[in-house]
Amino acid sequence: MPRFIDRRSQSRHKSAVNRQRFLRRFKAQVKKAVSNAISNRSISDIENGEKITIPTKDIREPHFHYGYGGKQEIILPGNQHFIVGDKIKRSPIQVDKNKSNASNEGEAEDAFDFQISTEEFLDLFFDDLELPNLTKTQILKTNAQKLIRAGFTIQGTPANINIIRSFRGAISRRLAHRGALKRRLNDLEMKLKKLTPNEENTFSISTLKKEIKQVKNRLKNIPFIDPFDLRYNNRVRQPRPTAQAVMFCIMDVSGSMDETKKDIAKRFFILLYLFLKRNYETIELVFIRHHTTAKEVPEQEFFYSKETGGTVVSSALELMRDIITHRYPASDWNIYGAQASDGDNWNNDSPRCRDILMHDIMPHVQYFAYVEIMARQPQSLWEVYQIVKESSKNFAMQPINHVRDIYPVLKNLFSRQHPAIPLATENLQ
Amino acid sequence: MKKKVMPKNSEWTIELLKKYEREIAQIAEKFNLDTYRAQIEIITAEQMMDAYASTGMPIYYHHWSHGKQFLTIEKNYKRGHMGLAYEIVINSNPCIVYLLEENTMAMQILVLAHAAFGHNSFFKGNYLFHHWTSADAIIDYLVFAKKYISQCEERYGIDAVEEILDACHALMNHGVDRYRRSPQLSLQEEKARQTEREEFLQSQINAIWKTIPKSKKKSKEPEKRFPTDPEENLLYFIEKNAPLLETWQREVVRIVRKIAQYFYPQRQTKVMNEGWATFWHYTIMNELFEKKLINEPFMVEFLHHHTNVIYQPPFSHPHYNGLNPYTLGFSIFRDLQRICEEPTPEDKRWFPDIVNTNWVKTLDFAMRNFKDESFIAQFLSPKVIRDLKLFALADDEQKNELEISAIHNDAGYQYIRSTLAKQYDLSNIDPNIQVYNVDRRGDRTLTLRYYQSSQRPLSENAKEVIKHLYKLWGFPVKLETVSEEGSVILTNIHPEISS
Numbered sequence: 001m002p003r004f005i006d007r008r009s010q011s012r013h014k015s016a017v018n019r020q021r022f023l024r025r026f027k028a029q030v031k032k033a034v035s036n037a038i039s040n041r042s043i044s045d046i047e048n049g050e051k052i053t054i055p056t057k058d059i060r061e062p063h064f065h066y067g068y069g070g071k072q073e074i075i076l077p078g079n080q081h082f083i084v085g086d087k088i089k090r091s092p093i094q095v096d097k098n099k100s101n102a103s104n105e106g107e108a109e110d111a112f113d114f115q116i117s118t119e120e121f122l123d124l125f126f127d128d129l130e131l132p133n134l135t136k137t138q139i140l141k142t143n144a145q146k147l148i149r150a151g152f153t154i155q156g157t158p159a160n161i162n163i164i165r166s167f168r169g170a171i172s173r174r175l176a177h178r179g180a181l182k183r184r185l186n187d188l189e190m191k192l193k194k195l196t197p198n199e200e201n202t203f204s205i206s207t208l209k210k211e212i213k214q215v216k217n218r219l220k221n222i223p224f225i226d227p228f229d230l231r232y233n234n235r236v237r238q239p240r241p242t243a244q245a246v247m248f249c250i251m252d253v254s255g256s257m258d259e260t261k262k263d264i265a266k267r268f269f270i271l272l273y274l275f276l277k278r279n280y281e282t283i284e285l286v287f288i289r290h291h292t293t294a295k296e297v298p299e300q301e302f303f304y305s306k307e308t309g310g311t312v313v314s315s316a317l318e319l320m321r322d323i324i325t326h327r328y329p330a331s332d333w334n335i336y337g338a339q340a341s342d343g344d345n346w347n348n349d350s351p352r353c354r355d356i357l358m359h360d361i362m363p364h365v366q367y368f369a370y371v372e373i374m375a376r377q378p379q380s381l382w383e384v385y386q387i388v389k390e391s392s393k394n395f396a397m398q399p400i401n402h403v404r405d406i407y408p409v410l411k412n413l414f415s416r417q418h419p420a421i422p423l424a425t426e427n428l429q
Numbered sequence: 430m431k432k433k434v435m436p437k438n439s440e441w442t443i444e445l446l447k448k449y450e451r452e453i454a455q456i457a458e459k460f461n462l463d464t465y466r467a468q469i470e471i472i473t474a475e476q477m478m479d480a481y482a483s484t485g486m487p488i489y490y491h492h493w494s495h496g497k498q499f500l501t502i503e504k505n506y507k508r509g510h511m512g513l514a515y516e517i518v519i520n521s522n523p524c525i526v527y528l529l530e531e532n533t534m535a536m537q538i539l540v541l542a543h544a545a546f547g548h549n550s551f552f553k554g555n556y557l558f559h560h561w562t563s564a565d566a567i568i569d570y571l572v573f574a575k576k577y578i579s580q581c582e583e584r585y586g587i588d589a590v591e592e593i594l595d596a597c598h599a600l601m602n603h604g605v606d607r608y609r610r611s612p613q614l615s616l617q618e619e620k621a622r623q624t625e626r627e628e629f630l631q632s633q634i635n636a637i638w639k640t641i642p643k644s645k646k647k648s649k650e651p652e653k654r655f656p657t658d659p660e661e662n663l664l665y666f667i668e669k670n671a672p673l674l675e676t677w678q679r680e681v682v683r684i685v686r687k688i689a690q691y692f693y694p695q696r697q698t699k700v701m702n703e704g705w706a707t708f709w710h711y712t713i714m715n716e717l718f719e720k721k722l723i724n725e726p727f728m729v730e731f732l733h734h735h736t737n738v739i740y741q742p743p744f745s746h747p748h749y750n751g752l753n754p755y756t757l758g759f760s761i762f763r764d765l766q767r768i769c770e771e772p773t774p775e776d777k778r779w780f781p782d783i784v785n786t787n788w789v790k791t792l793d794f795a796m797r798n799f800k801d802e803s804f805i806a807q808f809l810s811p812k813v814i815r816d817l818k819l820f821a822l823a824d825d826e827q828k829n830e831l832e833i834s835a836i837h838n839d840a841g842y843q844y845i846r847s848t849l850a851k852q853y854d855l856s857n858i859d860p861n862i863q864v865y866n867v868d869r870r871g872d873r874t875l876t877l878r879y880y881q882s883s884q885r886p887l888s889e890n891a892k893e894v895i896k897h898l899y900k901l902w903g904f905p906v907k908l909e910t911v912s913e914e915g916s917v918i919l920t921n922i923h924p925e926i927s928s
Contacts, residue, residue, distance in 0.1 A: 001466075002450055002466060002467035002468065002469055002523075002545065003466075003467075003468045003469065003523070004443055004446060004447060004450075004469050004470075004471070005468065005469070005470045005471070006443065006470075006471045007470045007471060007472045007476065008471055008472060008473050008476070008530055013475075013479075014476070014479040014483075015478070015479045015482045015483075015495065015496065015499040017491045017496075018482060018483075018491055018492065018493065018495040018496035018498075018499055019496040019499060019500065020496070021491055021492060021493040021495075021496050021587070021591075022493040022494075022496030022497050022499075022500065023496075024493070024587070025493040025591070026493075059497060060890075060893075061494055061595075061598060061599065062599050062890040062891075062893035062894045062897070063599060063601070063602055063890060063894060064600075064602065064603060064859065064860050064862055064887065064888075064890070064891055064894050065859070065860065065887070065888050065890065066860055066885045066886070066887065066888060067885070067886045067887055067888035067889065068886075068888075069826045069884070069885060069886045070826055070881075070883045070884035070885030070886060071823070071824070071825045071826070071827075071883040071884055071885070072823075072824045072825075072883065072885065073821055073822070073823050073824070073834065073848050073851075074821070074822050074824065074852065075752070075819050075820070075821055075822075075845060075848055075849040075852055076744035076752075076819070076820060076821075076822055077741050077743060077744060077752060077817045077818060077819055078741070078742070078743020078744050078745065078746070078749075078817075078818050079818040079819070079820040079836055079837065080743070080745070080818075082820055082833045082836060083833065083836060084833055084834065084835060084836055084838075084840070084841065085832070085833065086832070086833040087830040087831070087832055087833075088822075088830060088831040088832075088833075089829070089830055089831075090829060090830060090831060112497070112500075112501070113504070114500040114501075114503070114504055115504070
């Protein structure tokens with residue numbers, strides 16, 4: 001009798017490993033295709049998978065087989081009008097076709113193409129950014145701690161008494177102490193029974209009785225519970241990696257920021273967002289835009305509404321500071337700041353920006369990145385930010401002049417962190 | 430009284446499948462089909478693609494080429510360039526049959542008959558499968574292979590294992606034994622030991638002769654080649670003789686070799702195997718219909734699929750892609766049945782032994798004792814040649830024109846039959862390449878010899894394969910071509926000698 005098995009719900013994605021192996025083996029080619037994809041398409045849909053094309057010759061698996069030539073005799077079906085001895089001209093195309101499959105079978109045969117998923121795409125995409133190092137040193141920096149159970153101790157506060165453990169200890173102590181005494185008591189009582197009450201034995205009887213009394217007393221005095229029995233629940237503090245992050249997007253929307261600049265800023269924010277998304281389970285986004293005053297807005301408004309007016313950057317930084325204090329305590333959140341501006345600022349405001357950043361923001365955030373988009377010349381903001389950068393390691397700034405710069409700039413911003421490690425070793429020496 | 434099962438629509442259920450399986454089993458018993466117990470598994474399209482990617486096996490070690498295979502299939506399937514097979518059947522005991530969930534009820538019945546009875550009985554009955562594969566052990570062996578290779582990957586790194594596997598895969602077709610090896614070897618060993626004993630005794634007796642100085646001529650004798658006899662199983666030779674391989678690498682070579690050996694009979698019986706399964710699903714479906722277990726719409730659907738399967742486009746058709754093994758095999762088996770039951774005078778001339786015999790027995794005999802090459806040489810009848818309008822085309826590089834050397838007429842039958850048989854001879858499909866010598870006293874160069882036939886050259890790929898072989902052997906590898914006249918030309922050498 002045969003067995004019928006419905007396998008439909010089991011063992012899916014059996015080939016997933018093989019697929020990974022394939023990508024791994026042709027990483028170089030796939031990466032190249034990915035970086036082409038980045039330059040070719042708009043970043044807004046970068047999260048989709050990508051069609052990858054690899055030249056077939058790179059992935060061929062060679063075997064020994066016959067090449068074209070020599071004598072061959074083949075049997076073919078469907079003879080229509082041939083008779084023995086018929087001669088057929090060898091057409092030049094046919095020869096050519098057989099000799100080099102690659103040349104005229106068309107491009108389709110020459111390229112191996114396939115689809116990779118979003119995750120695979122992003123992996124490869126950020127792989128190029130060389131971020132993993134940063135992931136270890138910076139991103140997983142933890143501030144929060146949590147209490148976890150760690151067995152039992154013999155000291156502690158009454159609130160932490162573990163009743164079960166304490167009583168278990170008490171019982172065993174009582175058993176242990178009683179055992180010997182009970183045995184002694186039994187012995188003595190047996191002896192007493194054996195002695196017949198007469199003149200001779202009066203003395204020994206009385207001593208026995210006395211001893212029995214003593215033992216009974218001792219038995220009675222074994223405490224039900226002793227300080228020695230007490231056990232307390234032990235708890236230790238363990239650093240807890242914070243799995244949530246908040247990203248502040250700060251953008252200048254004053255008159256000088258035109259559509260092109262905003263577009264560049266947007267792309268920068270998106271890339272940063274994608275990167276953070278790979279490291280945290282949840283990311284909240286806070287959009288702050290400013291001209292002379294700052295305002296927290298929804299995403300749509302952030303990128304697309306039109307504003308005009310002068311520029312006071314400090315207003316945005318103040319708002320960010322306030323939001324951090326009220327909604328995102330640094331102990332629970334990994335905070336990232338990204339600011340995009342064309343560098344224009346009201347000159348007197350710049351020193352104020354520096355102060356807010358250095359004193360109120362930088363101590364709380366994991367990372368703050370500033371990009372200056374298509375600045376005409378270094379502005380006052382740039383100069384004061386230079387000072388901030390010198391004092392804090394987790395501050396980075398870069399000018400962006402063209403859309404195509406965003407990707408390298410992002411790379412730069414993050415790879416800047418690398419020298420921090422050699423520095424530390426230098427100090428050790 | 431037995432209740433008739435008659436499906437109402439094209440949806441299948443497991444219950445219905447079981448009922449039909451029982452009915453088919455009764456018919457199969459009537460025709461003496463001997464099968465392994467079947468294990469029938471319903472799988473999804475995605476799982477079918479997984480199975481494809483690992484050459485149909487339910488378990489296989491991980492390798493990038495399987496990933497490549499999977500990606501190709503997935504792409505073609507998703508774009509609608511290809512349909513998936515309706516079933517996959519594995520030569521194992523119990524015989525695993527995969528049914529695609531998308532099949533209609535009629536398809537599932539067809540597939541059950543085709544795979545669970547047709548292929549299954551072929552696996553159990555054909556001598557090549559008996560000889561070369563052990564259906565009971567294959568799944569266990571694949572489990573072992575997968576485990577072993579993933580352990581190696583953990584220990585030595587994915588790249589190291591991949592390098593060996595790549596090299597072995599390149600030699601897979603030249604990694605099979607064509608003749609039984611082990612019994613011969615042990616016999617040889619026995620004989621060798623016996624001679625050793627004899628010599629020992631002799632040396633005891635003739636101790637006095639030892640004092641006579643040896644003649645110096647002896648050392649001038651040409652050194653014996655190693656291996657003494659050429660070896661055609663390249664992977665076997667590597668496994669046993671490559672000087673630098675580590676134990677685990679040898680085991681990996683062995684795994685690839687064993688799996689290649691397992692697939693060897695399948696490569697040799699493509700036409701017979703498919704022909705046999707197609708013949709039986711055709712016969713069984715007709716029996717079911719006669720028993721009124723399936724109705725006309727089912728039969729029409731079945732015939733539609735069946736016709737598609739055995740469609741043979743003529744050579745001039747844009748879809749022509751070689752002879753369809755289903756068509757050829759099915760036609761030959763059907764014609765054999767006809768010859769047994771209603772022979773014509775022509776058949777009496779061509780097949781005097783089988784006319785008017787019991788067709789079930791004759792077909793069973795044919796299934797058990799042949800492979801494609803001998804099966805065609807033995808049973809391709811003039812009628813099949815006529816039906817398929819087969820003709821022979823001679824292609825000689827030296828001449829400007831192709832020539833028709835035989836067509837489906839009295840003069841041509843025999844010629845077409847033998848030529849077609851040769852076409853299915855694996856030794857004609859895979860070039861004849863053998864290990865000829867190892868330079869044991871020098872730089873350990875391994876010399877392979879390609880024995881040319883019909884002046885056919887090797888393809889350019891040979892260069893790449895030699896590189897892979899070099900990775901396994903660890904010392905220079907040379908490929909020489911031996912022409913039919915006996916002249917030897919150096920074809921490839923790796924690493925190339927810089928002049």
